Amino acid sequence: MALFRRKPTLEGLADSLPDGPLRAFAQRPAPPPSTTADQLRLLAVDVETTGLDATTDRLLSIGFVPVDGSTIPLGGAGHHVVRSTAEVGQSATVHGITDDALAAGVELEEALTRLLEALAGRVLLAHHAVIENDFLTRAMRQVWGQSVPLTCVDTMQLQHRLLSQGFDDEPPPGSLRLWSARQQYGLPRYQAHEALTDALACAELYLAQVSELGWQTSLKKLT
Template identity: 30%
Template sequence: MYAVIDLETTGTRTSWHDRIVEVAVVHLDEYGQVTGEWCSLVNPGRDLGPQLIHGITAAEARRAPRFDQIAGHVAGLLRGRVLAAHNLHFDASFLRAEYKRAGFQVPVDPADGLCTMRLASHFLPSAGRSLYDCCRAAGLPPYRAHSALHDARAAAQLLVRYLASVGTPPPWEAAVTAAARLPWPPMPAASVAPVQRQTTGYREQHFLARLVDRLPRLHEPKGDAYLDLLDQVLLDRHISATEADALVATAETLGLARVDVEHLHRSYLAGLAEVAAEDGVVTDAERLDLNRVADLVGLARSEVDTALRIAMTDSSRQQRHRRDQWNLNPDDLVVFTGEMRPQRSEWEAEATAAGLRVGDRVTKKTRLLVAADPDSMSAKAEKARQYGIPIVHPSAYKQMLTGLAVSDAGTLPGDRSVVGAR
């Protein structure tokens, strides 16, 4: 009878290439009983827009199906039913745009459906426009806003209240009859599993757990390519889901077993410990940084103590090989992507004032990409990964600015950070 929908999107205008990132459908029968529901994240193939609002991360969305992969299934959920939503005009415009992009013209028109926002003027005259306020005025319980499934459930409950008020048959009986005759084009309904949001507190397994424990261990694993990637990954002291996948793929390509990678991680930690201990003093900040690296690469905190003890007592450490530290330098080309707080223009102005060049697109000359979400699927982020350009979070970039070289002599006085090696 009714298909109540809700969408989360990258923005508010299809004409600005905004896309759907989550879709939910709740089915109601003629009496207002819930008969089914379906929800999935959608990979938009671009950055996710206002993530502070919808709360969807690129790490989640990148594993979700594209809309064209679920188009047939969603059509099956809508076909023959009256489409309903809170602000149906908004949701209908995005559905039409996505289906058009997939090559289909679909009979999705606000004039043929029910908008619980517009109907509120008749049933809830004291309520505001928002779904939250309409639900409050209707005496419905609070819900988790800006989650497609929770919003669709709330809109469905609102429609149920309207149905209870009007009796049988409802005044929109003609729309119910017409919905059954709307000509939906045939389209294949591929068997694609929906991808749900991760629950609060969910943590993915450590990427080391995905590596095979092959025995015996390689005696001299050729890990330079792996360590070079690790240098880039750890620049912002964060390993995104995309970066974890890349580390696993590189290790497997090189034929490294889990024990090999653990050996490389210990060597990497030892190198950072040498940098921290070379002046004979290890500060609290340096130890905290080493602990953070150990956590990220799956080593125990006790390994930090061991690495520092060896570094402090090794009289020959000055002669041992050390990779050059990665730093931003004046005139480096930096690019920004994603919605940031404050506005991106302020970040770009600060970068220019610090002596950096700011680009509007990623090229091979780009030194660093600063992304609101390091797992971003924006065109800039995809190009940066293709070129091997580091992608860091804005908070890490701010730390890098404090170490920006201000003269030919080197870095700022007193800057002894071990923020990454290359």
């Protein structure tokens, strides 16, 4: 099921954007839909937030790890805590980000710029990608007044497809969660709700899934 698809005219969109991170990103569109998994370049992304509603909750941190075909080059990984003077509240019990850590973070514009630099020419990879898409889109609009469309591969959707295998029965409750899905492939459990760690966990899950789907699977079939 296609959640988000980069517009075919993204290069044309670049001409209407002012110089800056959005234009630079739009000038390097994602790989074409025919690109096979063994040649596909993605960026596994995870965000930590104060909640799940992008219209009311805040973006706290962004973690990302590149995926090149069947490898995860950790040298390209990044993690940015977003500076804020507002208290993080009860969500700290989930993600562990403290008010002091937020005060020492980077501005939202810098965090987004670093992400877009890493994501340029790649496909965004996330588990339940609607969360990342919603928060990143809203953050772009907050900083620059507009956003660019993102092409996403969603490991939760891939897991649903793999578990269903053409049957109408829904997967068991909880089986689509990141750590449950990883367990089905014998992948280790990391400490959850840290953006960089969760991005790596998503990248590893994706490689396990594609090994089952086949490395000649096209991007079109992955979205």
